[in-house]
Amino acid sequence: MQMAIPSAITGKFTCMSQQIETQIDVCLTERNRTTALFRIILVVPMLIFVATFVPPDFTSVNSYAVGFFILPVALAIVVRQIYPSYLLAFNESLLSLQTRVDAYLLLLTDEYPSIEENDLVSVTFPVVDAKTLNRWLPLVKWFLAIPLYVVGVFYIIYAAILTLFAWLSILFTGNYPERCAEGVVGTIAFWNRVVGYTLVLVTDEYPTFSL
Numbered sequence: 001m002q003m004a005i006p007s008a009i010t011g012k013f014t015c016m017s018q019q020i021e022t023q024i025d026v027c028l029t030e031r032n033r034t035t036a037l038f039r040i041i042l043v044v045p046m047l048i049f050v051a052t053f054v055p056p057d058f059t060s061v062n063s064y065a066v067g068f069f070i071l072p073v074a075l076a077i078v079v080r081q082i083y084p085s086y087l088l089a090f091n092e093s094l095l096s097l098q099t100r101v102d103a104y105l106l107l108l109t110d111e112y113p114s115i116e117e118n119d120l121v122s123v124t125f126p127v128v129d130a131k132t133l134n135r136w137l138p139l140v141k142w143f144l145a146i147p148l149y150v151v152g153v154f155y156i157i158y159a160a161i162l163t164l165f166a167w168l169s170i171l172f173t174g175n176y177p178e179r180c181a182e183g184v185v186g187t188i189a190f191w192n193r194v195v196g197y198t199l200v201l202v203t204d205e206y207p208t209f210s211l
Contacts, residue, residue: 031176036110078135148198
């Protein structure tokens with residue numbers, strides 16, 4: 001993870017990887033204490049909006065992740081070794097939307113998550129050439145990624161603790177601790193890399209375990 005040095009007002013934390021890259025501009029000082037206090041309530045409309053992407057049949061394969069086109073992509077790669085551009089664009093846009101909601105919910109920014117892309121939160125997919133992807137890996141990536149899931153659960157707990165500490169810090173001081181921001185952004189970036197490998201299938205390179 002490569003971290004940019006934060007300015008006095010805004011910290012730009014960039015989590016670089018050779019898979020999906022996640023960048024979040026974290027405001028460290030002069031935070032809005034009122035919206036932080038009621039963040040879990042304020043974010044509900046956006047959570048409902050994201051949840052609408054879940055197929056109504058919760059037993060379907062596509063319901064494993066919120067709205068991602070997983071099975072059609074896997075079939076296209078396995079059968080034709082093609083990644084349809086319209087599925088790629090949708091998966092990238094949806095992951096970007098989810099990341100913006102996560103950044104707001106986890107207090108990384110006070111700006112309400114926009115439905116369209118913005119400059120505060122960006123998720124960048126690598127250039128995808130399905131001809132260079134192993135056409136059989138989509139069948140087993142879910143199994144190969146089990147160690148990532150296990151480590152990721154501990155990262156989620158870690159990020160939750162950091163967010164609680166940051167929430168208290170914002171309420172009492174108006175500041176978001178830089179160390180907390182590094183851990184929370186790192187966790188989001190880690191899970192985005194896992195999604196890129198196991199679900200949206202944009203890379204065959206195994207994600208790193210580090211934040």
